[in-house]
Amino acid sequence: MKIETITIKDIAKALNLSYSTVSRALKGSYKISESTREMVKQYASEHHYRPNLMAQSLKNKKSRCIGVVLCSIPNSFFAEVISGIESIAYSQDYLLIITQNLESYEREVKNLENLTWRSVDGLLVSLSTETEDLSHFQKLHDQGLPIVFFDRVTDNIKTHRVVTDNIGGTYNAIRHLIERGYKRIATVTSSPHISITRERLEGYKKALTEFGMPVNDDYIKYCPHGGMVMDEIETAVESLLQSNEPPDALFTASDRITIGTYSLLTKKGLKIPDEIAVVGFSNFGDPDLFNPPLTTIRQSAFEMGKLATELLIQLIESKRPVTSFERKVLPTELIVRSST
């Protein structure tokens, strides 16, 4: 089952040294004679010595594991984030434990229990749409477990955050709509609990206000489960279309909602953009192929994963407690196609 089961003791025996000497030599630890250190290192590498991680972990209470908490792996945005996380974790010899909660608070809590049981060294977290109570994270954080939030973050736990420029990205999209002459701009957005919804709404309102257009609350529709539940999207879109003054443009605030809405409008045979325009956050690869090609706001998902992981590893490996935390903001890109 195991390969190359060569341990420190084997080396010690072979070289006629004590375990501890070998251990120290391998870690390049201080007071060890140059010669023995070299000798040990050489023997080790020749025999492909690899420290037993279980033993190390047991001893140091470090697992070199990073726990990842997010809503859905196949979601194209998160899949890309994971890929970014993997790229850094791989290069730094960290292992990834990925959990998905499907936007369920309950599963988020259960996954978290599992992760801590596995004694992860740190956590990369994007909150579920259902999550309001943060005490499960707060508790761990208070106990000193490094956490970095990404995408759907919170201000209530003092740590690093990596987010998209949601306000700016949305602002640009709405301004673009306004400049194209759309007058009644509605939005189908995600759960009001999560940060990205609040920020995207802020960008939406900011743009409208700045251009002297009214903010109409009837034009703001929420999907409590961020588009996981198609019914929620349907209800939202339906009620917009049925209203006295149906919107002439839609801003959809997440990948799933964008695709869902587009699909719905297409099915209803509405002419895009003549009858209704659509611009939305989406990280799907080829919105070019859509009919008509979809104007999107793209996020740097891969980059987000990388950055969050780098920050987390910094926290994990920092000798002294970190007290100043960063909020990294990643730019978005508005790609104008024919749906607006």
Added chain:
Amino acid sequence: MKIETITIKDIAKALNLSYSTVSRALKGSYKISESTREMVKQYASEHHYRPNLMAQSLKNKKSRCIGVVLCSIPNSFFAEVISGIESIAYSQDYLLIITQNLESYEREVKNLENLTWRSVDGLLVSLSTETEDLSHFQKLHDQGLPIVFFDRVTDNIKTHRVVTDNIGGTYNAIRHLIERGYKRIATVTSSPHISITRERLEGYKKALTEFGMPVNDDYIKYCPHGGMVMDEIETAVESLLQSNEPPDALFTASDRITIGTYSLLTKKGLKIPDEIAVVGFSNFGDPDLFNPPLTTIRQSAFEMGKLATELLIQLIESKRPVTSFERKVLPTELIVRSST
């Protein structure tokens, strides 16, 4: 850092028992009096006892980790597979280590080294397009490491395999094209090294032959990196279009190739399906939205992940060496839309 650090020794002390008794009681091991067992279990659950996995692993040489080897996490097909894997792993308390190799043989080997160093209990593998030499897997398998191959499999290592019905799926797609009256059916496919390419080609040829149509080797174009490299797709499609008798229908053999080809044809302004029809394997969520809606062959990706993981866990937990292996074949679904 750690939570609830309650160990077996704590329980033993509190209950005035020996470590071993507590250990046995917790495992529901045979000879233990009903009463002490209950007492221990109750105390344990009241105090949220969770065995230390590091210690357990160190002792039993089991890590409850499953290593996953695949080419690309954000690929929609694999992202769904991973989701399926996660669902089973989660429910059985296994941990997932996911690696991606971006179709590079070298990275596949390096990832594998990493995984074995982490002493995973088993491996779920989908081969990279570059992989021809299997000795890195063979070596581990010979040493008794359970492996289940999925999607891109090999016959040369005797173990479970979970695959899509590639032959049947392709056959249906090609038959569909023939029935629609297409005469010159070409295919853009993946690397000739991997099983899915061979099988899909077999289905392609089988259908043509069965319907009395010639198999023209010039109509078969390979993308050695399975569509990771856009240039390869472009070259393939270009040379088909430039040929003396350009095809009137295209069968694209993987998710990336399908999307890439479609994108290319659209950009060139070719009328689909009038000038050229397209049918392809694809697991992207909404090919309905494409222009025109894309006829696809869908695979049960989530199901594949689940099944492979179930088989792997069976292997891992089997008391006696398993000698008879299964080859599970999952059905495909041809969804006809307007591109054919």
Added chain:
DNA sequence: TTGAAAGCGGTACCAG
């Protein structure tokens, strides 16, 4: 600079 020994948290064998 090196060695001996304790211990991380569990498991399993051997006695009793």
Added chain:
DNA sequence: CTGGTACCGCTTTCAA
């Protein structure tokens, strides 16, 4: 049925 103890592989005092 229960207790004592060695040991998994490594790290880290404490002595020498």
